[in-house]
Amino acid sequence: MNTDRLCIHTITTKPWPFEKAMDAFAKAGVKGVSVWPEAAQGLGFKATGELIRSHKMEVVSYCRGGFFPALEVNKRRMSIDDNLRLLDEAAELGAPLLVLVCGAAPGQSLESSRTQIQAGIEAIIPRAEANGVKLAIEPLHPMYADTRSAINTLRQANEMAEAIKSSWVGIAVDTYHLWWDPELEYQIQRCGENNHLFAFHICDWRLPTEDMLNDRGLMGEGAIDVPQIRKWVETTGYDGFIEVEIFSHRYWKMDQQVFLNQIVKAYKKHS
């Protein structure tokens, strides 16, 4: 398998300075980059996007907006303002997509949080459209239902995207969050049929997982059948980037060039 559709999230090689990472990505044959804000801190958003494109790579998405729910109405308004700013930053980067980690507020039901998420997304659609930046709801593993996301299955994400009914709102499917779901094949098919499959993130679930946030694995080293899920995704007609998104104290401690070589190898062999 070649690397024509390989995208890497900047956070995956977090210890590397941004310019160094882009040189190394381009040399390794990476074709797409999803940008986390820290990566753009030095150069600013416009120059960050330009630097990526000057390396013959595409800006695939900007991560991440969301966190809409809150108990107080003024906090919900502030979150909408944050997301409007993030949409402007995405446009400066030249990113076609803003990924949403939708949020959850302890102290209210997940259902209330979901209602607020939908209202928040609907409030920012006009800016998304004006900026030419689409929005992707990313369902998160249920272990994050306390504070990170009240949207925990692809079914919930599909239902919300179908209810919102805007060509600017779709879904990011991430193997780490969704691999365990007995409905996954069907929900991926449904997502594709409704033209809602906007992004595909991959990594593996380590055995055992020692940190709920920062112990993601390389494809092939854990419990997830990444090639099977990729097959389901591609059966829908999805031909976009395959995005490697790994947060890992273990890998951040390594020599990042060695890690990058392992990513490319794992991508070719286990995705």
Ligand code: ZN
């Ligand atoms: Zn993801």
